Amino acid sequence: MLRGKQVVWYLLSKLCEVIDVVAVVDLGSNSFILLVQHGDETLLEEVHEVGLKSIEDEDEAFEVASRVVSQIKAKVSDVPIHVFGTAIFREKPRLFERIVRTFDLKGEILSEEDEAYFTYMSVDPNFEKDITVFDLGGGSLEVVRKDWFVSLPLGTHVLNNLFDLSLPTIQQFDDALRHVQQMLPSFTNSVGIGGSFVAIASMRIGKWDLKAVEGFILTRHDVEAVIRQLRGNTCEQVRSWNIIPIGREKTIVAGCAVALAITKREPTKVSTKGFRHTLARMLEEGGIRRPWVRRG
Numbered sequence: 409m410l411r412g413k414q415v416v417w418y419l420l421s422k423l424c425e426v427i428d429v430v431a432v433v434d435l436g437s438n439s440f441i442l443l444v445q446h447g448d449e450t451l452l453e454e455v456h457e458v459g460l461k462s463i464e465d466e467d468e469a470f471e472v473a474s475r476v477v478s479q480i481k482a483k484v485s486d487v488p489i490h491v492f493g494t495a496i497f498r499e500k501p502r503l504f505e506r507i508v509r510t511f512d513l514k515g516e517i518l519s520e521e522d523e524a525y526f527t528y529m530s531v532d533p534n535f536e537k538d539i540t541v542f543d544l545g546g547g548s549l550e551v552v553r554k555d556w557f558v559s560l561p562l563g564t565h566v567l568n569n570l571f572d573l574s575l576p577t578i579q580q581f582d583d584a585l586r587h588v589q590q591m592l593p594s595f596t597n598s599v600g601i602g603g604s605f606v607a608i609a610s611m612r613i614g615k616w617d618l619k620a621v622e623g624f625i626l627t628r629h630d631v632e633a634v635i636r637q638l639r640g641n642t643c644e645q646v647r648s649w650n651i652i653p654i655g656r657e658k659t660i661v662a663g664c665a666v667a668l669a670i671t672k673r674e675p676t677k678v679s680t681k682g683f684r685h686t687l688a689r690m691l692e693e694g695g696i697r698r699p700w701v702r703r704g
Contacts, residue, residue, distance in 0.1 A: 430691045431487040432684045433480060433515075435504070437461040437496035437546025437565055438659055439603055440476050444484055445688035453618065455603065456480070457655025460496045461546040461565030466503055473503070477511050490691060491515035492683070494523050495547025495563065518683070524550040524557035525700045526683035531599055533686070535699070540595035543682070544602035544666055546659065551593060560591055564604060564662035573661040576640050581665060588669040598676040600626060604663025607652045608634050609678045611660075616651055624678040628671040635664050 429451060434441040437460055444452040456476045463469040481489065490513075497504040497517045504517050518526065527543045527550060529535075535554040543550040549562040567573065570587065571580040609621040611634045638646065638661060646657040670676050690696050 428692070429487050430688045431484045431489045432688045432691070433477075433489060433491045434682060434684045435473075435491050435493045435497060435507075435515075437494065437563060439546075439653070439655070440473070440480070441603075441682070441684060442480050442484070443684045443688055444487060445685070445692065447692070452484070454480075454483075455653050457653050459546070459565070459655060459658065461563065462568070466500065469500070469503055470506055473507055474510065477507060477513075481511060489513055490687070492687060493517040495545055499547070520548075520550070520559040521557065521700075522698070523683055524552045524559065525698070526686045527601055527681075528552040528554065528557070529686040529699075530601070530681035530683060531679050533689075537597075539597040539599050541599045541601060541679075542605075542666075542670060542676070544600070544604045544663060549666060551595065553595075558593060562588055562591060562666055564659035564666075567662040567665060568659065571662075571665075573665070575638060575646065575657065575661065576642050578635070578639055578661055581635065581661065584662065584665040585668055588666050589672070592669055592673075595670075596674070598670055598674060599679050600667065600670065600676045601679045601682055602663075603653075603656060604660060605667060605676070605678045606680055607656050607660050608664060608667055610651055611637060614651060616653065618680045621678055622680045625675050626667065626671055626678055627675045628668060631664050631668040631671055635661070635668070638664075 429444055429446045432443045440456045440458055442454045458472055458476055460469050492515055493504045501517060508515055528541045532539060541552040545563050546565040547563040549560045551558050567584050571584040573581060573584060606621055608631060609624040609626055610616045612630050613620055643657045647654055
């Protein structure tokens, strides 16, 4: 007899047999995020923490990635899967090629420009708004406006390597905060995209609920409250709260450093979207387009 999540996966696989759906996987430095989309409806969105940025050995990184990709393929076996690599795979293209070849996947490594503008389009598909999008990953922070972007070396794993942000003491948080503040460009109407912004908002509401945190207005007081909540607790204790995905406790403090640097200037609207939503929509419509190329 099927139980619990088994029923969900069974029903999803049957649904996929009768309707056209698209599965896109964001292969990031911190996490792999699976999105199964049909039209404007999200059928499944799931975060798998991998922490590849902190794994130096390529064989070990491949083993970690393979375990997660195997799980993803098993869950959506009836759907063509498109995978897109970001910062970690721009550094290690051989690792990406190895994953794609081993699992017979379609996909590509996104350039910094691709990652920036596809992410931007998840909240402003027609380039009409006066907003600044911050996309925070493990390897980089993309800062994007409709006609400009910059990729900064302020990813959560990068900050963890530069500063001692480990729980429970978080000894160099103020140093990390000053480092981020010095590198941020000017901005207005900020939107925060990425697991860290979602994790901080989730800590504030006390649960991991993507619908609940979509549109959450994150203030400096929210971020400072999360830092106070985290300080003095071990990674094991934070995991026991069952609020953020397992593995995210290793990067949330670094995410708070970036989020606080931003929210000290102005509150930030949280978005649970990302380039995967843009690419899923484009794939359903017939293919990937890069409208900013024509606009430029």
